[in-house]
Amino acid sequence: MDMNQPIGTTPLDRADGLVGRPIDRIDGRLKVTGRAPYAYEVRDLAKPAYGFIVEASIAKGTIRRLDTDAARRAPGVLLVMTHENVPEQGEKKEQVFPQLQGAEIRFRGQPIAFVVAESFEQARAAAALVKADYAVQTPQASLRDAKPTAFEPKAMQTPPDSKLGDFDGAFAAAPVKLDVEYTTPVQIHAQMEPHATIASWESGQDGERVTLYTANQMLNRGQASLAQVLKLDPKNVRLISHYIGGGFGSKLQPQPEATLAALASRSLRRPVKVAMTRQQEFHVATHRSDTIQRIRLGADANGRLTAIGHESWSAATPGDGFYETSANVTRALYAAENRITRHRLANLNKPVASAMRAPGEAVGQLAFECAMDELAEQLKVDPIELRIRNEPEQDPEKKVPFSTRQLVACMREGAQRFGWDKRGAVGATRDGRWLVGMGMAAAARLNPLMPSQASVRLNPDGTLTVRMAMTDIGTGTYTILAQVAGEMMGLPVERIRVEIGDTAYPKAAGSGGSFGAGSAGSALYVACDNLRQALLTQAGLNPEGATFAEGRVVSGNRSEALTDLAGKDGVEAKGEIKPGAMKEKYSQHSYGAHFAEVGVDADTGEIRLRRMLGVFTGGRILNQKTARSQALGGMIFGIGAALMEAAEIDTRTGQFVNHDLAEYHVPAHADVPAIDAMFLPELDDKSNPLKSKGLGEVSICGAGAALANAVYNATGVRIREYPLTLDKVL
């Protein structure tokens, strides 16, 4: 099915159905009892050897000599792979780079050797014996220094620049103006499960093949990229990711450990397993680039925006073009006749920058939603009122209608529930030693649909098997797929077997960009719809008004048990969803509003979040419990971005100096007081057959800005350099 038409009434529109119910995760018990094997724990293979990555200790230069003799002689060592003996590889695809390519070092942490031994301890000990002698060059690692020479990057999905009307003229003429620069630091995904792979290379009848048990969000994309780099036919590359301990974008593509494990297994003809250390997560795996963002707003005296300018600079590793799309959502957020957005990129001697949860929007709205707060302050207008005055009637750049847009409703609902009317003047509220303030920010995030396929099989025992190469990164995919299939077929979730996480199954979108549930769920919806039709035809039932409930299909005065219709072989159907005309005809986003109350210690500048509320819209909510958990997680991401998260780079050496979770702080329980998230009712019939929208990422967008705006309201200090640490308050 191509998404070319709005969706009419569907079986999911039942008010009391299974879809939407806050049921517990169907894989929850397996996970909490340790019976859900993650990549590193899979025991399906012959005894594996263990790999350990050796990293470059400089950020720029050349390896003059790599001494691997001691490592090779160390106990248990089976292989020391370097640029001198690595098998030939294909070209980089997406952001999957061939490994150990030559003596040139481009970033600190670049793998320079891969040591494989009988045990993990032996591999790690031998890795420490690899000695590199470098010709060191001075790295370029400062985005600030490189900003003047940053270039226009090649477009990613959308062009890097946009322009409408006469921005310069309108901005110059505006009676009220704001021209500010915000910065956001390097952020690290910090997902709980590190990158890990067990690779098994085999020579089969149809050639060389490799199976990777790996932690990966988008299996089919990873399959294609690895196939190119490993010079294999994609059908001979199998990725299996049944359980994934978080990704946040860092597992959108295979990381170096997967490529290295595959290459080593090829050489050794034995399974090779490897996990990155937490430190390697910082420099071998990817991160979100730091950004510099200039925001210019021009408004009339009533606060109507006449000019919006949002420019963003970010950094990519040498030879890569990934840029942080900070200004993309600004193109659709508020009305103004004259507008520019612009993205510029610098190639720096830093590890690979890539997508991290809400790439672009997350940091874009950290900046933009504070700039809106600054403008409200200048105009002496309530920040919600300012946003309402600039609410566009259609997409301000694409000039097409919004499929749904309840931003104003989110702000109003949130304001009422949070007690926004009690917000005091700047610096006016005190609670003992704490200066107290409230802030809000809007949230918006693109809603994409990705091609996906699914197969379903009604089994003779009345269960239904769902198969697709989808993944569950901890978000609840297993559960919502069971709910969609259960509702469509009139079966309880206990009768649905969800089998995902394997490229042997039909191709699916995977988990990323907030497209996972909608895309995979829609493919499943179509597969179930096809299965319903097949069963009705087979039974000679009138499809008109037929219902599937309680394990039976009822049409007119006939009622058949699904177990009877399944026969002795079962009945199978397939389904497919593809984006279509709705994508271009409508501007599709999820929206929300964040409200935060902070206390700032009047003496030390310490900032504590006191309470927080997020109100979101995401089309149909497929499971109120898992959706709310995702929203809370996004908001907590925002708390981290606002108050503590920053990977600090020593620009002289190109090294992240705080490369573990002891020094790269993410919010802990004590940092997260009473927070709540809720969804307003919504159905988006232009989005997908489920009428759902993405909600994994909208909840981080703007979340940190609400805290920053609250800090301003508490103290009168406007901090434009994230994170907001106490030294910047004083």
Ligand code: MOS
């Ligand atoms: Mo998300 S950064 O697409 O996992």
